[in-house]
């Protein structure tokens with residue numbers, strides 16, 4: 737039986753130009769990820785991991801190459817999608833955990849988590865309390881981000897990414913500032929999401945977390961080395 741391919745990237749490239757200087761941030765990356773699959777992207781700083789994640793998440797346009805999400809051609813297809821169509825795909829398909837969290841400092845933990853749902857309530861949307869419990873932050877619901885530890889902020893960012901029940905969770909360093917016990921917990925949570933059929937694509941420097949993925953993409957100078 738054919739696997740249910742959710743992400744399909746073909747020869748994706750992103751080139752930044754600064755004057756005469758050219759940075760090939762992502763350089764001809766091809767890969768597929770199926771429903772319920774967990775993919776880890778590893779590589780040194782500046783190798784293009786965040787850029788690749790942004791391309792997969794339709795937050796950035798590739799310089800060349802193709803991308804399909806949920807069987808739909810996003811880039812490199814016959815017809816370019818409108819900004820409105822891209823917005824729909826972003827909010828229906830993806831949950832994003834950014835490297836810098838981007839929590840709103842004047843909103844509480846609970847309000848931050850509920851924020852995406854204020855703009856759009858997906859059919860598979862989750863209850864805020866449910867995701868706070870899942871991430872072990874329910875007791876911090878009334879706190880402001882400035883009153884949280886780095887690890888707690890990270891878990892709030894993951895909870896917020898899950899509130900609209902995404903098909904694909906994209907996470908840039910989901911355990912970046914966590915101790916090994918918390919990393920182990922996040923690993924279990926991500927695995928659980930994958931078991932529910934969510935495709936998880938994460939960037940990590942944590943080798944233990946990377947090895948727990950179904951697939952490892954090792955990226956160096958924008959190119960994939962191991963698949």
Ligand SMILES: Nc1ncnc2c1ncn2[C@@H]1O[C@H](COP(=O)(O)OP(=O)(O)OP(=O)(O)O)[C@@H](O)[C@H]1O
Pocket residue numbers: 752753759760761779780781782783784785786787788835
């Ligand atoms: N907006 C931009 N304009 C120009 N160059 C950029 C831009 N964004 C990223 N780059 C360059 O592209 C390359 C890849 O950057 P990227 O942020 O994807 O790396 P990374 O692998 O995520 O690194 P880190 O592990 O430090 O987060 C780097 O050389 C970076 O300087």
Ligand SMILES: [Mg+2]
Pocket residue numbers: 785786787835908
């Ligand atoms: Mg990065």
